[in-house]
Structure formats: structure tokens, C-alpha cells
Amino acid sequence: MLEINNLHVKVGNQKILKGVNLKVNAGEVHSIMGPNGSGKSTLAQVLAGREGYEVTAGEVIYEGKNLLEMPPEERACAGVFLAFQYPVEIPGVNNAYFLKAGLNAIRKYQGLEELDAMDFLPLVKEKMKALEIDELLLNRSVNEGFSGGEKKRNEVFQMSVLEPKLAILDETDSGLDIDALRIVANGVNALRSPDRAIIVVTHYQRLLNYIIPDYIHVLVDGRIVKSGGKELALELENKGYAWVEAEIHTAAPANA
Amino acid sequence: MTVVTQQIDSYLESFARFENSAPGSGQGWARSIRQAAITRFSELGFPTIRDEDWRFTSVAPIAQADFKLARDGRFALSSREIGQFTFPGLACSQLVFVNGRYSPELSSLGLLPNGVTVGSLAWFLDNDPDLAEPHLARYADYQQDAFAALNTAFMEDGAFVHIPRGTVLPEPIHLLYISTAAGAPLITHPRNLILADEDSQATIVEDYVSLGSGVHFSNSVTEAVLGQNSVLSHYRLERESKEAFNISTLRFQQGRSSSLASHSVLLGGALMRNNIHPALAGEGCDCLINGLFMATGRQHMDNYMKVEHAGPHCNSRQFYHGILDGRSRGVFHGRIIVHKDAQKTDAKQTNRNLLLSENAQIDTKPQLEIYADDVKCTHGATIGQIDEDAIFYLRSRGIAEESARALLLFAFAGECLQRMKIEPIRKHLEALVTQWSPLGKLLEEAR
Numbered sequence: 001m002l003e004i005n006n007l008h009v010k011v012g013n014q015k016i017l018k019g020v021n022l023k024v025n026a027g028e029v030h031s032i033m034g035p036n037g038s039g040k041s042t043l044a045q046v047l048a049g050r051e052g053y054e055v056t057a058g059e060v061i062y063e064g065k066n067l068l069e070m071p072p073e074e075r076a077c078a079g080v081f082l083a084f085q086y087p088v089e090i091p092g093v094n095n096a097y098f099l100k101a102g103l104n105a106i107r108k109y110q111g112l113e114e115l116d117a118m119d120f121l122p123l124v125k126e127k128m129k130a131l132e133i134d135e136l137l138l139n140r141s142v143n144e145g146f147s148g149g150e151k152k153r154n155e156v157f158q159m160s161v162l163e164p165k166l167a168i169l170d171e172t173d174s175g176l177d178i179d180a181l182r183i184v185a186n187g188v189n190a191l192r193s194p195d196r197a198i199i200v201v202t203h204y205q206r207l208l209n210y211i212i213p214d215y216i217h218v219l220v221d222g223r224i225v226k227s228g229g230k231e232l233a234l235e236l237e238n239k240g241y242a243w244v245e246a247e248i249h250t251a252a253p254a255n256a
Numbered sequence: 257m258t259v260v261t262q263q264i265d266s267y268l269e270s271f272a273r274f275e276n277s278a279p280g281s282g283q284g285w286a287r288s289i290r291q292a293a294i295t296r297f298s299e300l301g302f303p304t305i306r307d308e309d310w311r312f313t314s315v316a317p318i319a320q321a322d323f324k325l326a327r328d329g330r331f332a333l334s335s336r337e338i339g340q341f342t343f344p345g346l347a348c349s350q351l352v353f354v355n356g357r358y359s360p361e362l363s364s365l366g367l368l369p370n371g372v373t374v375g376s377l378a379w380f381l382d383n384d385p386d387l388a389e390p391h392l393a394r395y396a397d398y399q400q401d402a403f404a405a406l407n408t409a410f411m412e413d414g415a416f417v418h419i420p421r422g423t424v425l426p427e428p429i430h431l432l433y434i435s436t437a438a439g440a441p442l443i444t445h446p447r448n449l450i451l452a453d454e455d456s457q458a459t460i461v462e463d464y465v466s467l468g469s470g471v472h473f474s475n476s477v478t479e480a481v482l483g484q485n486s487v488l489s490h491y492r493l494e495r496e497s498k499e500a501f502n503i504s505t506l507r508f509q510q511g512r513s514s515s516l517a518s519h520s521v522l523l524g525g526a527l528m529r530n531n532i533h534p535a536l537a538g539e540g541c542d543c544l545i546n547g548l549f550m551a552t553g554r555q556h557m558d559n560y561m562k563v564e565h566a567g568p569h570c571n572s573r574q575f576y577h578g579i580l581d582g583r584s585r586g587v588f589h590g591r592i593i594v595h596k597d598a599q600k601t602d603a604k605q606t607n608r609n610l611l612l613s614e615n616a617q618i619d620t621k622p623q624l625e626i627y628a629d630d631v632k633c634t635h636g637a638t639i640g641q642i643d644e645d646a647i648f649y650l651r652s653r654g655i656a657e658e659s660a661r662a663l664l665l666f667a668f669a670g671e672c673l674q675r676m677k678i679e680p681i682r683k684h685l686e687a688l689v690t691q692w693s694p695l696g697k698l699l700e701e702a703r
Contacts, residue, residue, distance in 0.1 A: 048652050049648075049651075049652070050648055051644075051648070071651070071657070072648060072651035072652050073651040073652075073654055073655060073656050073657065073660075075652075076651070076652055076653055076654035077654050081652075082652055084649065084652075087649070088643070088645045088646050088648075088649040089646075090643075090646050090649065090650070090664070090667065091667065091668075091671065092664075092667030092668060092670050092671045092674075093663055093664070093667045098650070098653070098655075098663075099653075101653075101654075101655050101659070101663070102650075102653035102654040102655055103654070105653075105654035105655055105656065105659075106654040109654070141667075142649075158653065162653065162654070
């Protein structure tokens, strides 16, 4: 589904990603872990198409197409979804209108009929219930005045409505208490299916107790330096990222 | 400067011809007000940018132009031409003024409770001046303001509205001021007097429009007197042509526990000055000043707010949003004055501006003058572009870039429109605002 080959990304003069390779197949859940500043969020943003990042080398192939050439809205229409680390507040645009506009743009692109309010409302209300989100949120402005936890839940709610093929969660767990974490994880798990892939970007192992990944990759200084199964998370939890960093300094060069 | 002086002479000459045939010229008090006003105007002259209140706005194009009073023309307008200026779905009384004069043929009165007076100020000055006399020209300050002085000297016609004690108007009153294009540039001085007595409630819409193109100058003054416990919603819509000059003064005098909502949507005019001056004179008044100005091309829009707290325990809220495109220029001057006795004042002012082009410009200037010691006053102003983070967020959910821009632009405008409570008015203003930008089409498609 997704193939990242030798991706190099610069922001201004600073090299952030220095040759990332990653292959994600449909049905898989991958977790990208790493210390702060290692480039995790940059990778997520670049996949979603944010401006301000310069790709200096490498490619990203999504379902056979060059993802990097697609504008953000086309990526969304083609099934890519990013749950933001810092969801944006948009005063004056109400949540229901925003979500319906997004859903209908995606449906139109996919050749499906657009939903009217009569079809849309029952759909979103059902999803809200599952995520224990108050229905009043629909009439509020997007993320405006939401608590940190509400914003993160709103991201997962949007994801559950838009039903992407490739979902990327950028530190969706940070700032959540254990109850909210469980709700968010349930929302993500409900989306797991053989034709979908999920990439969970996180700093902490905690979320991975609830969303069990098939693969874990450790990103350090712009490169994936270690990959493994879910047991890698525990090892990281016990030994910390310094352990990986020490290991790569003593072992062969990481780009091998 | 010499040019300016000459035009002042021509106003004086014009006044000499106007004075004797003016409505109410038989009333001594009306004559003396007009004379005092023209004298004061000749002393003040037109303001210049050296005047602190006019620092950002040059009225030289007005001062130098040779305007003719639009007096006795009978302008043949059909009700079909008027139709385009109505608010769909709004049951209301509509008073139509053509080039400053009341047109009974084009006007229609709706549901009006007993005792309510709605009509032409000129008629009342000539025939039944007793209600108007204690209030007319008592609030709008023609001693300080040259345009108010000019209007007062040449006041002729406009709306006179009186809502007696305890009466609730079930329908809004729509006052439509039409300026028609003529050979010579015309000047009109619409003058309105609104008296909302104790415990009354009313909604008034002032609407300035142009038919055809051509230079004209509307110099309007509205005085509204809110009695104890009265509730007044006032809307002002400026949608004249891009060649029009428009100077407007709204002067609200608020009695004890009265509640005022003043809404403005300003889209038209080449050079526009919007003065809003509520005086919260009684105890426990409430005042909302809500406005949206949208300029493009070379339009110049100057908003001058003067919120005067004179009584204790009053609240005022100002929310003004500006959207500026092209080479347009906007000004927001927000002055709050809290007098010595106005303890427990709670005054808030917010002015937010969106610049859509590199050549658009806004000057925003808050000014607090506080003479009481137990008050809460806050102000804030922002100037910015459309938030690119928000654009990206919307796009990442599948919404095309242009649609995302449209959504954010009209959301910004919509924050002001949301405060307007009467649905047919709000809906129509939303439609007008949407038509303002080419981006509006995208929004309509998305709906």
C-alpha cells in the first residue's frame, strides 16, 4: 500500500529525514517510535502533504501512485488520513459542516453519491456514541475551546467517519488520561481491517498496550535504525532510546 | 486649501436658497438649529488629516467636489426596481427615500400597533413637530463634527419613528435610501429620528443603495433615543456603488436599563466613514456594537466608534471585523470613554482584520479614556492573513484549497453575522456577503 524509499527531507537548511525506508502493507499496523526531534512528526506531515518541507531525495509510492505529487486534498480523497498532533482551531466553521464537506469531497472523488443531512447525521451520531463524544460538539466550531483530550478524540472521530485506507496517527496519545486513551485506542482498533493500514507515531510505549502493532520501527536522527515486532516496544520501555542510540554507534552504519 | 474654502462658500450660498423653503422653516426652533449648524460648519470647515480623528482618512475628494442638492426632482422609479433591495421572506414596513426625499408611492406600511408613528421627518416638521422638537439635533454633535453640522444645516427629510411606551413592534422597519445617478454629483443629507419610549421594543434597518452609476454623496445622521428599559435593534447596510461617498453618523442615547444592538454591514462606497456613538447615559444599560466591513479595489472604509459610558453598571461590547482585498484601506478607531460616575462599567472592544492582498491596508487604533476608578475595560486588535494551518487542516480532510479559503473567509465574516438575530435579515446579509467575493460561489456549491 505504502512504500517509502530513501526519503530525505529538509526544513529550511536543516536536514530532518536522512533516508527513511518503510513498507506498509494493507492490513498492517506499524508503529514509529523515537526520541523527541528524531523526525517522527516530519514524516507524518510530509505524508499528509504539508507545505514547508523540502523533499531532497527519495520517493513515496501510495497504491502505485507518487504520493508526493498529490496535493493534500487529493491524498485525503485517495484515502490518506493524518490525525494531527496539534489539531487546528477553526472559529466560525462548525464541526458538522466541516466533516460533511470533507466526507462528501472524498465520496465524490470515489464516485459515490454525496450524503445529505438526513443520511449524514445518523452516521456521525453512531460514531460519536462509540467514541463517547457529546453530540453538542457537532454544532461547535472545529476544535475551538476544546480541551487537549477533546481535540484528540475529535481527530479519531473524524477518522472513523472518513474511513481512510491509510491512517497516520501523530502522537494521538500524548496528553490523554487513561480513560481517554482507551476510548481513542478502541476507535483506532475498530478501524483495523484487512484492507486498511495504520501508522501510529508515538513517543511512548503506553498506547501500544491498547493498539497492538504488527511492526515497530525506531526512528533516530532521521533514520529508521531498528525494526522489529511488538516486543520491541517493551524493550524500549525498559531500556530507553539511549539503548538504541548506543547500539547503532557500536554497530555497522545504519544505512546498511 | 483655497479650493476647499471655495466649496464651503458654495455650501453657504446653497444654504441661503435652501433655508426658507426647508421643511419646518416655519418653526423658529428648527430655523435656529439650522442656522447654528451652518455657522458652525463654516467655522469648522471640512476636517483634514491633521485632525486626530481623521488621521487616516482624507476627505479632500468630498471637500473639493461641487455637489448639488438633490431637491425637487421627481424620480420615476418603479416598485420593480425597488424589489431588488428587499429582504426575501421579511415581513416589514418599508419606507423608501429617493435622493433624500420620502416617496409615499414606493413605501408600504406593514403591521404597526396602535400609537406607533412611522413616516417622513419632513412631513412631521411641517405638520406635527411637537414630538420631534425636544430631541432633534440634541444628540448628534454639530458643534464638533463638520459633517453632522452640514447634515443638520441641510436636514430635510428622513425617517421619523416613534414607538410609544410599552409597545413592541412585531415587524422591523426597513428604511431604504436610494441614490440615483444624475448628471451632476448629488448630495443628500438623510436625517432620521427614532424615539423608543419606555419599555418599547423595535427593529430598524437602514439601507443605503445606488441605482445606476455616478458620483453621489450621502451624508446621513440618525439620532435614536432609547427610553428606560427599551430594546432597540438597529441594522445599517451600506451597499452603494463604488463611486459613492458615504458619511454616516449613528447617535444613540440610552436611558436606564435600555438595551441596544447596533449591527453594520458595510460593502459599498468609494470613501466611507461610519461613525457610531452610543451614550450609555442611564444606569444598567447594555450595548452591542457589531460590524463587518469588506473592502476591495480602491475602497476606503473608516469606522469611528465612540462608546461613551456615562451611567454606572453599564456593559458595552464592540465586535468589528474587517476584510480587505485589492488596494483597499480600512480604519478602525475604537474609542471608549468612561466618565467619572460610570462606576462598574464593563466595556470590551475587539477589532479583527483579515488582509487578503499585499496592497490592502488597515489602521486600527483603540483609545480608552477612563475617569472612573472601578471599571473593567479591555480592547484587542488583530491583523492577519487567512490562517495557513487551518487551510492545511481543511485540505487534509479532502476539502479543495479554494473551498477551504472560502470557508475560512466566510467563517470570519460569519462570526459577525451570527450575532444578528432576525433570520431573514441575517440570511440576506449572508447572501450579500457571499456574493462579495468570487470565492462565494464555491461556498454556495458546497452547501
